[in-house]
Amino acid sequence: MQTTVESIRSLTDTASPIELSVVVPIFNEEESVGPLVERISAAMAGFSMSWELILVDDGSTDATLANARGYLGRDGLVLRIIELQRNFGQTAAMQAGIDAATGRLIATMDGDLQNDPKDIPAMVAELERRELDLLVGWRKDRQDGLLLRRIPSWCANSLIGRMTGVKLHDYGCSLKIYRASIIKQVKLMGEMHRFIPAWVAGVVPSSRIGEMVVTHHARAHGKSKYGISRTFRVILDLLSVMFFMRYKARPGHFFGSLGLGIGALAMLILFYLFVDKFIMGNDIGTRPMLMVGVVLLLSSVQLITTGILAEMIARTYYRDDASPNYIVRNIFDGDRRDA
CATH class of the missing domain: 3.90.550.10 (Spore Coat Polysaccharide Biosynthesis Protein SpsA; Chain A)
Known part of the structure; x- marks a missing residue:
């Protein structure tokens, strides 16, 4: 079938x-x-x-x-x-x-x-x-209705236009x-x-x-099949649209840019603590900044590796045809019925 x-x-x-x-x-x-x-x-x-x-x-x-x-x-x-x-x-x-x-x-x-x-x-x-x-x-x-449909719609249209550039x-x-x-x-x-x-x-x-x-x-x-809750879903969908419009074919650039930025901040913090420990002679073992620097460095590595995985997934997606997001039960065409 x-x-x-x-x-x-x-x-x-x-x-x-x-x-x-x-x-x-x-x-x-x-x-x-x-x-x-x-x-x-x-x-x-x-x-x-x-x-x-x-x-x-x-x-x-x-x-x-x-x-x-x-x-x-x-x-x-x-x-x-x-x-x-x-x-x-x-x-x-x-x-x-x-x-x-x-x-x-x-x-x-x-x-x-x-x-x-x-x-x-x-x-x-x-x-x-x-x-x-x-x-x-x-x-x-x-x-x-003005409150439940028109005002949320106006806000969504304005936000979508600003973020996508399609006015x-x-x-x-x-x-x-x-x-x-x-x-x-x-x-x-x-x-x-x-x-x-x-x-x-x-x-x-x-x-x-x-x-x-x-x-x-x-x-x-x-x-109506829609209510005020749709406004919140629109915001989430808009973020997805922005990501796909800008980084659909190169998701590694998105995650990699975040990872490199956070990694640079982590290196600055850790370099400062290195100088403070080995040149100034201060104890840094109990300082919260050390924990922040280590967490940022690990986050940087995780984001960069996520970007690499996303690139691999994107290449697989573009190589293979994506399956349809629906299933047809019947098609009625005049007196004809196909399943």
């Missing part, structure tokens, strides 16, 4: 040419998935390019999958549904949809009806006009348009979907990343 990305590619290799793939991860959205498909179909009715809709069911425990399958085979709608084996998270579900996409361009959006699919045609035209590789939606007039107003908006050839060079892991512009900036200049004001609706059905 094919349960990884190969099961997706077996379909995409024989698919007819598509210009735009619309990827939507969904999880427990039984009330929203029907209106979602209807809105996307209506918004794309006059679209001049060929397009497909890819729904990725991220292990829903309600009737989301059954409701989505009701639209298979509908006239004028090229729909594929990818059912993941369990809930892997939004980032993994988005990666599965991107892997399955056959379009030259890829649009991603949330499945909770807060993003407006009517913005997609205009965003595609804007991306082509400005010759961008990524166009990010900006929810300028957000319909979320955007809204990193967290899932409504984005990509060139498939670019986004497929980026592997999404963990909960890193909110940092996609930073990851893309690792393969293209930041000047090829832009933003556009989009419509944002209040949530009509279900309950």
Whole structure:
């Protein structure tokens, strides 16, 4: 049984040419998935390019999958549904949809009806006009709670922009348009979907990343999957992003620089104590500075060796293909079902 990305590619290799793939991860959205498909179909009715809709069911425990399958085979709608084996998270579900996409361009959006699919045609035209590789939606007039969502989001966007150098107003908006050839060079892991512009900036200049004001609706059905706790996870994820952006291919430089700096401080302390002991004749056996110097020297050696090990791991990672971070249970393609 094919349960990884190969099961997706077996379909995409024989698919007819598509210009735009619309990827939507969904999880427990039984009330929203029907209106979602209807809105996307209506918004794309006059679209001049060929397009497909890819729904990725991220292990829903309600009737989301059954409701989505009701639209298979509908006239004028090229729909594929990818059912993941369990809930892997939004980032993994988005990666599965991107892997399955056959379009030259890829649009991603949330499945909770807060993003407006009517913005997609205009965003595609804007991306082509400005010759961008990524166009990010900006929810300028957000319909979320001020304290729990908008203020933490504003702080996170400002911090991310300062640390990554990619200046955007809204990193967290899932409504984005990509060139498939670019986004497929980026592997999404963990909960890193909110940092996609930073990851893309690792393969293209930041000047090829832009933003556009989009419509944002209040949530009509279900309950938000995010809370105030996400703010703290964003900070931890941001530190990881900064490390990978700067030291992904050379982690030894990060740990080695810290190790050499601490080692230099340790040597200064120990040299001072050497002079104080053997030239000045003072007793240093009970001085706290001696313990500090020894601990710093050992820490320096440990950091340098950690850097060497990290370099070895990085070289192994780049030599071998990383396994996907999701498992596919079924793929529904019209009347066809592949597992």
